[in-house]
Every structure is written in structure tokens, then in C-alpha cells.
Amino acid sequence: MSADLVVLGLGYVGLPLARQAMRSGLSVLGFDVDAAVANALNAGRSHVDDLSDDDVADMIRSGFRATTDEAEISVAATAVICVPTPLSAEGGPDLTAVRAAAHTIARNLRPGMLVVLESTTYPGTTDEVVRPILERSGLVAGDGFFLAFSPERIDPGNERFGTHNTPKVVGGDTPESTRRAAAFYGRFIDTVVRAKGTREAETAKLLENTYRHINIALVNEMARFCHELDIDLWDVIHAAATKPFGFQAFYPGPGVGGHCIPIDPNYLSHNVRAKLGYPFRFVELAQEINATMPAYVASRAQNILNNAGLAMKGAFILLLGVTYKPNIADQRESPATPLARRLTALGAQVTYHDPHVNRWTASGADIPRSTDLEGAVVAADLVILVQNHREYDADRLAALAKRFFDTRGVTTAATTHRL
Ligand SMILES: NC(=O)c1ccc[n+]([C@@H]2O[C@H](COP(=O)([O-])OP(=O)(O)OC[C@H]3O[C@@H](n4cnc5c(N)ncnc54)[C@H](O)[C@@H]3O)[C@@H](O)[C@H]2O)c1
Incomplete structure (x- = not known):
């Protein structure tokens, strides 16, 4: 044979x-x-x-x-x-x-x-x-x-x-x-x-993923100050992306996930430091910015509740989509996990909805799953769209919710909170 x-x-x-x-x-x-x-x-x-x-x-x-x-x-x-x-x-x-x-x-x-x-x-x-x-x-x-x-x-x-x-x-x-x-x-x-x-082929892969990691960090950092300055970053990116050369659009989000983007650039920075003794500063900075996004989203959630006269402690928060990217079931390194951990630590009652995930654990404990999407959206004090699966009609869900925090920039109504 x-x-x-x-x-x-x-x-x-x-x-x-x-x-x-x-x-x-x-x-x-x-x-x-x-x-x-x-x-x-x-x-x-x-x-x-x-x-x-x-x-x-x-x-x-x-x-x-x-x-x-x-x-x-x-x-x-x-x-x-x-x-x-x-x-x-x-x-x-x-x-x-x-x-x-x-x-x-x-x-x-x-x-x-x-x-x-x-x-x-x-x-x-x-x-x-x-x-x-x-x-x-x-x-x-x-x-x-x-x-x-x-x-x-x-x-x-x-x-x-x-x-x-x-x-x-x-x-x-x-x-x-x-x-x-x-x-x-x-x-x-x-x-x-x-x-x-072999070395050039190995490094090409790391350049591709480091490039992505750094550019996501760039817009994630911009998301923070644009919010403070009352500038709609999604609109900014939409406008910039019309340039037919020299610009590639990247979008902010609740953090990076998956088996590649949060991990691969570390192989390169670890290797540079181990072999040459100095840091690969771009990677370390991007790592720092992207890794703090779940905590940033949690603090924005806290502010949204606060402005409505509600405390995070005891609030019912529904997370929509907990995988690391839309329309798949893979949860590896998903930023939804540190986000749920943070919200739970602040005293929120967290539940999730995800058509691709039957069981989900954060901080070693199972997070309760809602299967009745619209019922759960209506009942929650705050809904956070973490991953925009194709099953979600975000504008419709936002209209049903008491408060809707859109971390993917897909809703259009002025009443939703966008990252
Ligand atoms: N998943 C992605 O999107 C993706 C994309 C690009 C590159 N990669 C890279 O590809 C590699 C594999 O990733 P994956 O996502 O396919 O992993 P995976 O976990 O889905 O699958 C790996 C498989 O390898 C098996 N395995 C472990 N040790 C073995 C051994 N000694 N001999 C034979 N089989 C063994 C495991 O049992 C498992 O079934 C990783 O280096 C990853 O960084 C993954």
C-alpha cells in the first residue's frame, strides 16, 4: 500500500x-x-x-x-x-x-x-x-x-x-x-x-499575523479616545477606507481571539528577545492594548448602567455571541471569556446567547445560557453584542433591548451605545 x-x-x-x-x-x-x-x-x-x-x-x-x-x-x-x-x-x-x-x-x-x-x-x-x-x-x-x-x-x-x-x-x-x-x-x-x-517562510507567517495584530491595536486605541472626543470611529474608518490605495481597514472590537492573532506575534517577540536580547516593541504595545479591551468594554458597560442610575452589582447582563469570530463555534482565546470574568467580578449576573455554543465556562464556572433570544434581550438590564453572528439582526435586537452596547459597530440607531 x-x-x-x-x-x-x-x-x-x-x-x-x-x-x-x-x-x-x-x-x-x-x-x-x-x-x-x-x-x-x-x-x-x-x-x-x-x-x-x-x-x-x-x-x-x-x-x-x-x-x-x-x-x-x-x-x-x-x-x-x-x-x-x-x-x-x-x-x-x-x-x-x-x-x-x-x-x-x-x-x-x-x-x-x-x-x-x-x-x-x-x-x-x-x-x-x-x-x-x-x-x-x-x-x-x-x-x-x-x-x-x-x-x-x-x-x-x-x-x-x-x-x-x-x-x-x-x-x-x-x-x-x-x-x-x-x-x-x-x-x-x-x-x-x-x-x-525555511526561515523566510516561517517569518512571513508571523509578519502577516503581527501586521493584523498591530493594526487592530491601532484602531482599538483610537476607539478609546474617539469615544471621549465624541467622534464616531466607525464612520471615520468607513471614510478612510474609500482611499483606493495605501489603506486597509481594520475595526475595533472587544479584544482579539482565536488560535493565531493573540498568540503568533509572541513567537516572534519571544524569539527576538531570546536570541538578540531586545524587545520587539510594536508587538508588546499591541499586546498590551488588545489585552485590555475586555476590561475597557466592562468599564464602558458600567458607565452605561451608571448613567441610567443602575449599579453593575446585581445588574442582568446578556452577552450575544461568545466565539472569537462570527459564524463559527471556536471559542479559543475569545475575548468574551475575560469580559464575562470581569463583569462577574464586578457583581453582574451574566448570561449568554450563542447559536453555536451549547455550554460556556468563564472563571471555572458555567455561564447560564439563554435559548430564547428575544425574551432574554427584553429582560436584560444591558445587552452587549460581543460577536455579530449572522443569526442576529442587531438593529432589531437593539430596538427590543432596554440598553444595547454594540462592540462591533453594526447598529445604526442613535440610541445604541457603540464601542
Ligand atoms: N486554526 C487555525 O485557524 C490556524 C490557522 C493557521 C495556522 N494554524 C496553526 O496550525 C497548527 C495546528 O492548529 P490547529 O488549529 O489545526 O490545531 P487543532 O488543535 O485543531 O488540531 C491539532 C491536532 O493535532 C493532534 N496532535 C497533537 N499532537 C500530535 C502528534 N504528536 N502527532 C499527531 N497529531 C498530534 C491533536 O490531537 C489534534 O487533533 C498550529 O501551529 C496553529 O498555530 C492554525
């Missing part, structure tokens, strides 16, 4: 990659250390937003299989690593899963295999961490096997750009590795962009 591709790590990144490769006719095997993940996939059940159960069932019918047996990896021509890289206690990436996946491949490496790391990490990981582990097999990179980094750019929930039409950056540890990696991705992705090497 042979396979064109084995994907290690069958999550938000690995599964869409496997599906796209299969759609283009590649034979694909999935490897995961979590038997529950592998069993569910083999039974046709998806656990990520971008793939439905039907999508997974289709993949299985077309020959996909998930395994926890590492010996099967040796049948594949290419191995792609898509395992998690969370933040460690020291603020850098925790490479435990990347190291483990590299050891797994090393034990099953065959001559000529292409190995690609897709997990987001600091510059130098592919060359300094993954390569030495793989070379323990006795094979040498660039000769016995080929090694590259290719950053994952997936944007869960994005209906316009998916795996096949988002250009794929690849950088190999040798020109031959780059060539092989580009040829591999070219089989199922429209545009492949060759970076000079």
Missing part, C-alpha cells in the same frame, strides 16, 4: 488540507495521537467548523482513513505536520507536539520522503528543531529526505478563500527541497509562492 500524503494532526488545519488534496486525486492518510479524533473521523464525524459530517463521510468514501498507528506513515511520499503550537508558560511556542510529530516521522522516514512543517512557530524551528530530529533516522536533509516549511493561512469560516485558492508559501532547507515542496502543493493549490528558505 502507498499514499501520496500523510497529514499528522487532524484539526482545523490538517483536515481541510487533507480534503483539498483528496479532491485533486491524491491518496491521503491521516495520523493523530488522539484515538477519539481518529475514531470519530473514521465514523464520518467532523469536529472542525469548516468540514461537515457529510464532507468527512465523502472523504472516507474516497479512501481517506485516520490512524493512530505510526508505522503506517512510512507508506507516504510526503508527510505534513499540522500539530498545535500553543504558548508556553515563558511566552514562546510550546513545541512539544512538533517535536513529538518529528520523532514519529523520524522513526518511519523512508529515503526520498518530503516532510513539511505547517504549524505556526518561531523562525528557525524547521532547521534547528525538526531537521536534527529527522536526521536521527540516519538520513540527511536535502539528500536522503527533503524538508520544508509552509505556513498555514486558513481562515475558518471564510467562504471566499479556502485551501485551494489561498496562495501557499513554501520555503525548503535546500533549493531542491523548495522545488519538491512547491511541486507537491502545486498538485492541489492554485498558486504556490517560493520563499528563499
